[in-house]
Amino acid sequence: EQVKVSKQNFLLGRGERLTDDIVIKGGGGPKEPPYTFGEARRRLSPMVSETSSRIDELPQAACPGDEAVISLTINPEYVAKSFFPHELMRDVGIEVIGSRPKKTVPEKRSRGREPSEVFTTELFARGRRAAIRNWSQQLPDWRSDRGSANALISIEEISAPVPHAKIKGSLPEQGRMALETVLHASELEFSMIQAFAAYLESQGIEADLGHSFFAKGLCFLELDAPVERADDIALFTGVRTLRQMPSLRILRPTVRSADIPTTDLELPTEGPVSEDVRVAIFDGGVPENHALTQWTSRLELPGMLPATEGFLSHGVGVTSAALFGHIDTKVPLPRPYANIDHYRVLDEAPGQDPHKLYEILGRIEGVLSSQEYDFINLSLGPCLPIEDDDVHAWTAVLDDRLSRVSTLAMIAVGNGGEGDSILGLDRVQVPSDCVNALAIGACDTPGKDWQRAPYSSKGPGRSPGLVKPDLVDFGGEFSRPFVVVAPDATPSLTTTGGTSFAAPSVLRLGTGIRAHFGSNLNHLAIRTLLVHTCEEGDQDHKENHKEIGWGRVARSLDDIILCDDDTVRVVYQGEISPAKYIRAAIPVPADPMSGMVTIKATICYKTQTDPHHPGNYTQAGLEVTFRPNDSKYSRNNQVHPNSASFFGSSLPGATEDELRRDAWKWENCLHAVQRKRGSSLINPCFDIHYNARLEGRNFAPPESLSYAMVVSIHAKGVADLYDQVVRQYATQIEPLRPVLEMPIRT
Template sequence: MAEKERFLFGRGEKLTDNVPYKGSFGEGDPPYNLQEQVERVDEMLEKLINEISETPKDALADGKAVAALILHPQYVARSGFPDDLLSEFSLRLIGSKPLKNRPKAGRGSDNEDGIASTVLFVAGAGEDFKRLKRSLPNITEGSNLGDDIIKIENLESLKPSDRILGSLDKKSNTLEVIVHFDSAIDVGWEGDFQKYAKKSKIKLDMARSYQSRGLLFLSAEGSEESVKELAKFSFVRAIRKMPVLRTVSRPQMLRNTGMSRISIPVEKALDESFKVAIFDGGLPGNHPFGLWAKNIEPSGSFKIGAPLPYFLDHGQAVTSALLFGSVKAGSLDRPYAEIDHYRVLGDKINDSSLYEVMLYVDNILSQTSYPLISFSIGPDEVAGDDEVTAWTSMLDDHLGDGDILAAVAVGNDGTSSWPQNRIQVPSDSVNALAVGATDSSQKGWSRAPYSSIGPGRSPGLVKPDLVAFGGSSKESFKFIFPGPTIAEDSGTSFATPSVVRLAAGLRAYFGAALTTPAIRSLLVHSADSSGHPIEEVGWGIVNNDIRKITACADGEVKVLFTGKLEPGKVLRAPIPLPEGKLAGNISIKATFCYTCTTDPHTPGEYTRAGLDVKFRPHKEKFNKAQKKKDPRFPATDSFFGRHTKSNEQELRTDAHKWDTVRSASVKKRGTSLLEPVFDIHYIAREPGNSDSPRRAPKLNYALVVTIQAKQIPDLYEKVQERYKELVAIEPKIQIPIAVSV
């Protein structure tokens, strides 16, 4: 081992360069010829137009009906969007969702279960659809309209029953009503919708609503019959029972004399330059965290109510977990940062309080700027594949810029049957870390049975992102309570703040040298799955030792790349290796993380940013199919999944391109590597546009690369000698020998 400790290198972005974009895949032969397709679409339009004519006029938002246009699976790529068709006939895309579809012909027609496709919700007046029908005979082969007509697998009206999700009580229901609504376009019919709701005997609470891109989420009350009436309104996307908040457990007090030998620190937090936010049950007046934690009471304008003992106990436990982790006998480590604990639970919380709590959290996040946030609460609702909830939308809206790292508990229903054991909202947020729990903090750990499992939605399939010790019947999670006394419990509620504690430690030791995306990447990059299924543990259990996350062993080098990616451009990132021939096997691990704007009204295309990453391991090796060898584009090899697939359908199924976290590793013979690089193509998209948007924002990203070469013990020094631009990121103060969570 070297005398001086080796810490990961920063400024990897100084090694990067832009290269031209190369490569694309075609859509293949059309599944239908134009003549037969025109006949099919004509029949669909005939039925659709008749159904629109039978719809009450006051149920049409601004006179417009909504049709479901199902794309043939061959055209799920952004370039397959039928924008010429919609534009020509004044049809407006107001949303979409993924679905499995078995087409009549072409790709997927031989698959009984169907393959991934998309249904577009398009709005238009009855006359617009009639004009399309009249124009069908005049559409010519090879024209833009002809190409777009081929893409249609089905076109049909939306029935009221399609908009009602789940069962309802006959007499009275607290409801969540989701409406397609763009605040810049749709204000003209907002009053008409309220009148229609009143006519339908639905009581809308317009004051308790959340507006996200393309969707308006509303709280309401009504009977089953009134819901059926409201579901006739054309721009209603979904109506369902309002989800309730998850229940929280009350930690049990321990009488264990062996745990009485605990010494609470008397120093202030290690880094007082930032604070961490917790949203939970609050802190009692006698809590033992006065040096580091502040309880913030809810605003009177939100119906949270007075504190309740079991909510306060849960809040204390979560706060203790973030300050100290699971406590053990002896002197506790000094907390890394101070905490603002927002009490969002109280005695007025009931089955209709979901929006009260959500809107209070939204209000706080809109007025503050915390780098780290911990959520152990949320709706008692599993993530779905084809709808995005208000909570998830709200959270992703706040996290999209990449300045905040939020960790969200995945829930404690892991022992239920599928799909009730799936991760709970809002841990399906693509811009947050979803955290599950393990049953032990020692080797031989497994997912705690109660910890909810993935996958998440697509994009965002790998959920949970991480797992951490959360306690179990064989090894409980322990907290400091007033006295001081010890309490114990188990749950993802406590694993989550433990991960945030680790993130706070990285920020406290390394300061501004580690951006928020960099901290997220390092946590994922250093996680270990220990062979457990990805749907149970995500990328793996967090590494509790900050030194191991950031330091390099013999024969190892870690490099951090951060910065902004330009839309449509390709950034070439070299993988730093010594010059000359490399002995033995070389292991390369890479983790990408970014955050981005999201579109809840198009959940199948939820993220507006994607990365197409190509790995080129040897600069002098080329694909045999290349007629002319271009030295700028050596052969690619697999790294992040099956990126060599030939069509968008398969990429969509693999769910790689549009995921905000990507992590993988390969092992290569040293002789097979020569100036290896990653080519990183940032693909921007927006709903309803087959081309890249002109004004897409730059993308904040972080990439961590670890190279291991057992036969080159001085790998770190050789890389440092060759790449003068790289600078070691050293801690501001010395890291203790062992840091436990």
């Protein structure tokens, strides 16, 4: 067979030069409310009265500063940020301190429609008990011309949170144990912890308070207490959630290891491809003088117990996967792309000491707050499937950190895929629900006809963050295990398996892109490229996205950075101001393209998060409108060309209700593929609008939002598409040439 030496069509960069600011006028018509003011007042008066009596019965110590927390459920037609009931809160003298998604059947819907069960928002508000007592006495006499009258109509239900409802999961009947307590408290409210301790003492509850973490409006606190007093602990008005402290995921590989007969394992002799890429792995450690220390710095944190054999074995396996991927015994080991800092964060066997969970998070957070890495890998975390109505300490702390740094994190989704799906025990595990990280699951083969490995935890994630895992990669299976360097002193191979090894394999691909392109591609562009170039798998499967996320990562670096002659792939790395619109042109040839054309687009951005408002978790949203043809207008007075759907309707796993609520506007990774007739694409573009919210309310932040977008056009009927586009847009976009020589493929 003759080998055709083709020219290398590199990925095109500087797509942001194809963008312009534009003005679009918005605004909907007036809203028809489900209730009249009179109906709302009549419905809510007895609820406020009952709520006031309930909180008045609480012991004084349970209400620090004589303040209590009450719950207000929003009518589902009023969940958009523009309907936030500000005036009502001010009028009554209460402030919203958190919220959570909640299913409800409203008593009425507007326009006479039949009520059905839908998701809405439950707000937690804090105020003085006297203010709520006043409200309950005065509400029956409120008039419809009051400033907060409209806001009253938006409330479906008002109640006092019941202690038992705050307890998550099942607790043993008796005995002292480590409990995880989530308090409504920001970092400025450290006194809340002291008030909680005083309350426990006043109730004769012997409790020890341990590590605590603050994340936005929440305080995560470790508590050692008698479990039979759980209801009394939860009576404290500042408690949002109480559960048994989860254990660390036991890092047992899912596939039994077997040594592979190797004559002598030959490790590469050169240093890494790039000395500039900074990578950190947080895991079980690497033994002293191990062969991998040629590319790996062993970093020990202060005050730790000695390493255990099992953890070292896991640490070496994860590091091996980050350096070499799954090792093919038939070919020489590839040269690593980057050096690795391996932080040992595990010492004692998990499960024996539940207090370790917060200690480990403290170690990771300590490193990340003191230095910035390009990439990090976490193949560990709590043994806890995610929940829709609560964000865990690990997720809250890591997402907050990742929103502020230029770091791409890979997090394994866990090996709970064979858990009970009715109870949600097979869902991705904390902290892989971070929206500012890539959650990685495992598939069962590196070859063709792949699918999710049975052990790999499934989606969906929370909304926003529905598509979790983001990606999958080979993680090993019983019949085909994952091959890594063994932990022994003499270089040899061993087999293993689990999402723990799929995550660093994806990290390796990311470091390869960074090593070759340097700072020309930032971490957001690399995240976007990894999603953009994935293989979608068997699309017949309706539940596909819950199994494999967007798909399996590309097989090689070439698949990501090189284009065929009939394809262009353009990277946009830009910024957009709040409430502004930009128009991003999609580069196509001047002459209409023949035949069918496939357009694929992916957009990612980092966002600050509100863990105390899980249903409104992301503070930033991008609304993207596709305009395929700049000469098509439906109406005479229309300012902008006709739009066509691109991302919204294709959000996988989204229910009708979520699409109706436009939940996808707040997803910080969007990816879709559309096929269009080439002749219908005339100067196509995406209009991108930046929406911002804070704790579910309208908000205009002072700073711009960084985003990365990758758009591909594939036209079988245009054999020289790449060359045509490069020539036509020569002054704007340009091929991204590697800062290093690309290795010649043999």
